[in-house]
Amino acid sequence: MTLQASEFDPAAAALVLFSGGQDSTVCLAWALKRYGRVETVGFDYGQRHSVELEARDTVRAHILEVLPEAAERLGPDHRIDIRGFGEVAESALTRERAIEMDARGLPSTFVPGRNLVFLTYAAALADRRGMDVLVGGMCETDFSGYPDCRRDTMDAMEQSLRLGMARPFRIETPLMWLTKAQTWALTEELGGRALVDLVLEDTHTCYLGERGERRAWGYGCGTCPACELRAKGHAEWAAVNA
């Protein structure tokens, strides 16, 4: 996937669902290459760990050092408190619970409806800010099968938001069909090794909120599903790119 100059649309404005994790950081870089105006939104839904929300500020502070040409495109960050939702949709991410599979085959890290709620709030904000594009790091490949990460769900949501808010929203999911190794490759394509280094140093993906020691693939406990996925993807990418 190579970005052509013609894909840059100076008139378009995008709101990136930005958690401070690896995937949404790549989405932010992707959007900065593509849209004339880019803003970010993050959600506090009572995550067990604030380390992810702190990573957002660090990534935003550093990403323009890697992509200085985008300095005039990056607009404000928005943070929305939806802890009321977190209380309803209890999961291993918002309560001290073991990470295990439920009867549907879904891990206890699944927060029911989370992406639907995120997108509804993001669309309401985007409408106020005059933005038509929502960008999210949802991904069907290499993932634990969260039903609200599927492109089918995004298509239905896009249609609902268009109808319900009378605005021609597009939900862009640039990572949807990429493996985690391919996401690392896209990272390098977007911002070279400097962006790869930023993802390694500044982003946070670990479900347990651990930073721990710096590993080849970044920081984290190394054993939770998110760390395992990140480490495996990085190893696959590094094996042919080191």
Ligand code: ZN
């Ligand atoms: Zn972990």
